[in-house]
Amino acid sequence: MIVDMQNHGGLDQAVYAYAAEDAAWWSAELDRPVGPGAFGENLTTVGLDVNGALIGERWAIGGAVVEVCSVRIPCRTFAGFWDVPDLVKRFTQRAVPGAYLRVVEEGEVGAGDAIEVVSRPEGHDVTVGEMFRALTTEPELLPRLLAVPAIPEPTREKVARRVG
Numbered sequence: 495m496i497v498d499m500q501n502h503g504g505l506d507q508a509v510y511a512y513a514a515e516d517a518a519w520w521s522a523e524l525d526r527p528v529g530p531g532a533f534g535e536n537l538t539t540v541g542l543d544v545n546g547a548l549i550g551e552r553w554a555i556g557g558a559v560v561e562v563c564s565v566r567i568p569c570r571t572f573a574g575f576w577d578v579p580d581l582v583k584r585f586t587q588r589a590v591p592g593a594y595l596r597v598v599e600e601g602e603v604g605a606g607d608a609i610e611v612v613s614r615p616e617g618h619d620v621t622v623g624e625m626f627r628a629l630t631t632e633p634e635l636l637p638r639l640l641a642v643p644a645i646p647e648p649t650r651e652k653v654a655r656r657v658g
Contacts, residue, residue: 506646508595513538514539520532523584549621550643550644551614552613558603559597562593562594563646564594565592565629568586591623639653640653640654
């Protein structure tokens with residue numbers, strides 16, 4: 495169930511991918527288990543550098559093809575759910591947000607399906623991690639986002655306003 499449809503869900507947030515390796519780091523950091531789905535992700539990856547993925551990169555999973563298009567910016571609800579008051583600050587400092595994906599080709603996906611990078615965009619080298627830093631802690635990176643076609647239009651509009 496999606497409670498806040500203004501900020502969650504939609505075509506550009508159809509899938510949220512988070513790496514098991516990053517969840518394991520949080521588990522050690524918080525000294526408690528952090529299992530699949532703990533970040534609200536509906537796709538937990540293993541052995542894939544989600545935060546190093548290029549915006550616009552496409553992945554084949556089972557019978558589906560998805561495209562990396564955005565990042566998760568955590569909110570206070572996220573911190574409250576975990577009962578870690580400074581989680582948003584820590585999450586932002588850690589800068590491993592995972593990726594939002596849009597569905598390019600619908601298909602059946604099952605637990606354990608391999609994820610294959612099937613295409614990477616040319617013309618830019620903006621990663622998930624860089625996009626997150628641009629939107630949070632390094633605004634000097636914002637102009638680079640405007641050259642990335644796969645960024646959702648509402649994000650592009652916000653970036654354009656911030657860049658001036």
